[in-house]
Amino acid sequence: MTRIELTVNGEKRSDEVEPRLLLVHYLREVLGLRAANVGCDTTSCGACTVLLDGKSVKSCTVLAVQAAAGDVVTAEGLAPAGELHPVQAAFRRNHGLQCGFCTPGMVMAAVGLLAENPHPTEEEVRTGLEGNLCRCTGYHNIVQSVLSAASATGAPATGVSA
Amino acid sequence: MSILGTRVLRTEDPRFLTTGGVYTEDVVDDRLAGACHVFFVRSPLAHARVLSVDVTAALAAPGVIAAFTGADMAGLPEIKPSAAGLINTHMVQRLLATDKVRFVGEPVAVVVTEHPYQGEDALELVAVDYDPLPAALGYEPDDASLLFEDAGTNVAGYWGDPSALKPDLFDDCDVVVTETINNQRVAPAPMETRAAAAVWGADGRLTAWIPNQGAQGTKAQVASMLAVDADQVRVITPDVGGGFGAKFGADPEQVVVAWVARELGRPARWTETRYENLIAMTHGRAQQHTVTIGGSRDGDVRAYRLEIVQDAGAYPRIGAVLPMLTILMTTGPYDIPRAESVAKVVVSNTTPIGAYRGAGRPEATAAIERAMDLFAAEIGADPADVRRRNLLAPFTEPHRTAFGALYDTGDYVRALDLALEAAGYAELRAEQARRRADGDVRQLGIGVASYVEITGMGDGEGTPPQENATVEVHPDGTATILTGTSPHGQGHETAWAMIASEELGIPVEKITLKWGDTDLIPEGGGTGGSRSLQQGGAAVQQAALELIDVARLRAAAQLEASAADLVFDKTRSAFNVAGDPDAVVPLTQLAQNERLLIRTVFSQPGATFPFGTHVAVAEVDTETGKATLTRVITVDDAGKILNPLLAEGQRHGGISQGAAQALLEEVVYDDDGNPLTASLADYPFVSATEVPSFELAEMETPTTYNPLGAKGIGEAGSIGATPAVQNAIVDAVSHLGVRHIDMPVTSRRVWQALQAARSGSRQPGTEQ
Numbered sequence: 015m016t017r018i019e020l021t022v023n024g025e026k027r028s029d030e031v032e033p034r035l036l037l038v039h040y041l042r043e044v045l046g047l048r049a050a051n052v053g054c055d056t057t058s059c060g061a062c063t064v065l066l067d068g069k070s071v072k073s074c075t076v077l078a079v080q081a082a083a084g085d086v087v088t089a090e091g092l093a094p095a096g097e098l099h100p101v102q103a104a105f106r107r108n109h110g111l112q113c114g115f116c117t118p119g120m121v122m123a124a125v126g127l128l129a130e131n132p133h134p135t136e137e138e139v140r141t142g143l144e145g146n147l148c149r150c151t152g153y154h155n156i157v158q159s160v161l162s163a164a165s166a167t168g169a170p171a172t173g174v175s176a
Numbered sequence: 177m178s179i180l181g182t183r184v185l186r187t188e189d190p191r192f193l194t195t196g197g198v199y200t201e202d203v204v205d206d207r208l209a210g211a212c213h214v215f216f217v218r219s220p221l222a223h224a225r226v227l228s229v230d231v232t233a234a235l236a237a238p239g240v241i242a243a244f245t246g247a248d249m250a251g252l253p254e255i256k257p258s259a260a261g262l263i264n265t266h267m268v269q270r271l272l273a274t275d276k277v278r279f280v281g282e283p284v285a286v287v288v289t290e291h292p293y294q295g296e297d298a299l300e301l302v303a304v305d306y307d308p309l310p311a312a313l314g315y316e317p318d319d320a321s322l323l324f325e326d327a328g329t330n331v332a333g334y335w336g337d338p339s340a341l342k343p344d345l346f347d348d349c350d351v352v353v354t355e356t357i358n359n360q361r362v363a364p365a366p367m368e369t370r371a372a373a374a375v376w377g378a379d380g381r382l383t384a385w386i387p388n389q390g391a392q393g394t395k396a397q398v399a400s401m402l403a404v405d406a407d408q409v410r411v412i413t414p415d416v417g418g419g420f421g422a423k424f425g426a427d428p429e430q431v432v433v434a435w436v437a438r439e440l441g442r443p444a445r446w447t448e449t450r451y452e453n454l455i456a457m458t459h460g461r462a463q464q465h466t467v468t469i470g471g472s473r474d475g476d477v478r479a480y481r482l483e484i485v486q487d488a489g490a491y492p493r494i495g496a497v498l499p500m501l502t503i504l505m506t507t508g509p510y511d512i513p514r515a516e517s518v519a520k521v522v523v524s525n526t527t528p529i530g531a532y533r534g535a536g537r538p539e540a541t542a543a544i545e546r547a548m549d550l551f552a553a554e555i556g557a558d559p560a561d562v563r564r565r566n567l568l569a570p571f572t573e574p575h576r577t578a579f580g581a582l583y584d585t586g587d588y589v590r591a592l593d594l595a596l597e598a599a600g601y602a603e604l605r606a607e608q609a610r611r612r613a614d615g616d617v618r619q620l621g622i623g624v625a626s627y628v629e630i631t632g633m634g635d636g637e638g639t640p641p642q643e644n645a646t647v648e649v650h651p652d653g654t655a656t657i658l659t660g661t662s663p664h665g666q667g668h669e670t671a672w673a674m675i676a677s678e679e680l681g682i683p684v685e686k687i688t689l690k691w692g693d694t695d696l697i698p699e700g701g702g703t704g705g706s707r708s709l710q711q712g713g714a715a716v717q718q719a720a721l722e723l724i725d726v727a728r729l730r731a732a733a734q735l736e737a738s739a740a741d742l743v744f745d746k747t748r749s750a751f752n753v754a755g756d757p758d759a760v761v762p763l764t765q766l767a768q769n770e771r772l773l774i775r776t777v778f779s780q781p782g783a784t785f786p787f788g789t790h791v792a793v794a795e796v797d798t799e800t801g802k803a804t805l806t807r808v809i810t811v812d813d814a815g816k817i818l819n820p821l822l823a824e825g826q827r828h829g830g831i832s833q834g835a836a837q838a839l840l841e842e843v844v845y846d847d848d849g850n851p852l853t854a855s856l857a858d859y860p861f862v863s864a865t866e867v868p869s870f871e872l873a874e875m876e877t878p879t880t881y882n883p884l885g886a887k888g889i890g891e892a893g894s895i896g897a898t899p900a901v902q903n904a905i906v907d908a909v910s911h912l913g914v915r916h917i918d919m920p921v922t923s924r925r926v927w928q929a930l931q932a933a934r935s936g937s938r939q940p941g942t943e944q
């Protein structure tokens with residue numbers, strides 16, 4: 015067992031973990047933060063996406079010990095309880111989710127995408143979210159949600175890229 | 177103003193967006209404290225005799241509590257095939273394989289551990305001695321390698337009589353075209369894989385949390401497979417991360433988890449990996465079609481024949497029944513004087529086939545929509561013109577087809593014309609002509625597909641389609657709805673609340689929907705076959721109206737007025753005496769002394785038949801064969817729309833899944849029956865970069881079968897989009913001599929078809 019100290023959703027954590035424990039299992043089983051889901055075993059689906067030091071990562075492919083000293087944010091920690099982060103609000107406004115399983119990961123990937131590129135075109139949104147799979151929405155309203163969130167944060171509406 | 181027909185945002189969204197849904201793996205419950213974890217040992221071989229299963233080494237591994245084999249469950253009944261009588265009754269399944277394994281992924285043993293990681297380690301220690309057998313694969317599985325020796329054949333059964341096909345069906349046709357088409361095997365792959373959590377109470381009752389599409393049907397199957405009374409089983413449906421048909425009922429693994437919990441006397445849990453999901457959850461489609469279409473040179477289709485081979489996989493489950501629906505919808509929206517359709521069902525050493533978005537109907541549409549294009553190409557006509565010429569004329573009285581389907585309402589020509597107009601069809605054809613004349617490397621293809629489908633079917637045994645709902649108004653001004661339907665992404669919490677709100681005058685956010693607990697809601701048909709709104713939603717409306725009737729009598733007594741003189745004021749959710757707005761009694765008050773609650777059952781005269789037309793636009797690089805889907809324009813007429821936001825979401829998802837089958841997705845096996853698409857790194861699950869945003873045109877032709885005027889919308893997208901996209905890609909290269917390319921229409925297949933057309937040889941057809 016190895017002791018890790020890190021920040022999760024703004025709170026300092028210190029836990030003994032098995033070296034092989036995946037970050038997603040640390041979040042879900044040790045901390046009880048179950049928004050991030052495991053949807054595959056090949057780092058393909060992105061349902062487990064969280065922010066690690068401000069960048070979106072697939073927490074099924076990060077060991078908990080690799081997150082030591084890091085700053086992790088999950089869907090639970092994006093906004094104060096009872097409120098929605100602008101990206102979460104945009105997903106609701108645009109019906110960007112159906113069954114919800116991919117949603118926490120998709121939202122975190124979108125937050126990561128907009129941090130890197132605040133004014134993406136439709137094509138950039140689609141490319142940026144290629145590693146996050148959704149079976150319900152056909153991506154249409156997810157793309158609209160991200161474009162809408164970008165415009166809500168002060169960016170002009172980007173419309174459809176050529 | 178009515179709330180019906182408006183874009184109400186989903187009330188369920190905030191929890192999904194923040195803490196996330198509570199899926200089966202997320203369930204925290206005192207009854208599940210200390211649960212053990214079940215892991216399945218699965219066959220690595222497609223076909224083999226099981227000589228022995230040795231769990232000794234696994235039992236000695238850290239954290240292992242127990243291990244069980246098929247022999248331990250020998251007392252449980254065999255799982256009989258669907259449609260007994262038509263399907264060979266020797267083709268039975270065991271919860272865990274005993275004498276033989278019949279597909280890669282079939283469970284043969286379980287290990288049970290304290291911690292999940294220990295189970296992953298211990299699985300590898302179970303030693304199974306197999307005697308490999310040749311795999312029987314494809315649409316003509318070799319009877320030299322029988323899956324079920326007792327059956328004496330790999331043919332599971334027939335729908336219709338192939339010997340009754342008429343030799344003179346096409347006699348008066350100037351033109352007859354035939355083609356063999358593969359409607360390939362695909363994986364439903366819901367984002368949430370299968371799972372289960374189970375515990376037996378001191379009262380001898382099982383409580384099982386299972387992701388499903390209808391708790392009541394799941395409960396019946398669990399009880400049947402465990403050979404216990406249905407009263408002994410309670411199924412609870414947590415949030416469900418997508419179903420697409422594949423989560424109807426219960427699967428053997430889920431029953432094994434319940435069995436383990438009983439055997440060990442402690443709660444047990446299981447969540448499958450994606451690898452397991454892709455090899456052991458049912459697959460969809462897997463039909464081979466031989467279409468023959470004939471007619472006049474000027475475009476009248478006079479005869480059509482559809483011969484189907486359904487690969488049911490290793491065990492004939494729902495897949496064996498799908499051809500019945502394909503046959504029912506053979507002629508789709510067309511008025512074809514003579515048509516016939518038969519199906520042969522075979523078993524093969526592959527994952528069993530089940531329902532997948534559309535379940536039998538997309539196959540019928542794909543077949544006839546390809547046939548229409550083949551016919552149009554043969555006579556040199558525009559495919560849209562050929563469709564318009566042969567579509568049924570608009571009708572408002574139900575229309576009976578030669579295959580027995582009773583179409584409720586339809587205006588198929590209008591749907592076609594609306595879609596063509598929205599697409600700018602003439603301009604697209606002009607652009608296509610320009611590129612052809614220029615010899616452009618990037619050729620343009622326009623694909624059209626018209627469809628009619630069946631939603632909200634009954635049980636097929638004469639009972640009309642029906643669903644129950646309970647509505648209760650509470651003294652605090654809130655209301656609760658119980659439904660026998662079962663959302664897994666569709667937005668029932670919002671939609672059902674809208675319906676109740678409309679009648680009761682209670683705001684949507686004060687209405688709670690409950691579903692999926694068989695102790696609370698013993699009856700229900702679940703959600704599938706696009707049935708929920710037209711029956712479950714209509715039941716909510718009926719219950720709310722009946723509740724108002726009961727409340728009116730109570731109000732009359734309280735106000736000492738005649739019930740006939742009372743007016744229900746929805747803006748105040750209260751009754752008042754007509755002409756006396758001060759003589760008021762709100763519903764909340766009427767619920768104070770006695771519960772204000774109604775349970776009702778809504779029955780529909782029959783199934784409904786949504787319809788539409790999809791237009792797809794694709795660019796094909798004639799040097800590499802790469803096809804890019806650039807536009808999809810659709811008209812999907814599902815009757816009256818309750819919430820356009822939700823309806824559009826259903827269409828988007830369906831279109832994407834339909835396009836994915838045409839473009840990308842296919843479950844592939846090698847010649848030994850090894851799955852080559854057993855991870856999401858290998859299975860080409862459609863991503864955001866492979867589909868465009870979709871263009872939806874509106875058309876609403878209400879049904880008269882329910883007061884909401886609603887037909888189903890859940891599957892239409894996948895029904896229309898698949899052939900539209902396939903037709904678009906073929907159309908892009910049709911001037912180069914290509915007539916057909918099988919799905920998925922990959923770069924390789926397009927390139928091969930172009931090479932074959934250039935060299936004048938037969939196209940590669942279903943070659944890999």
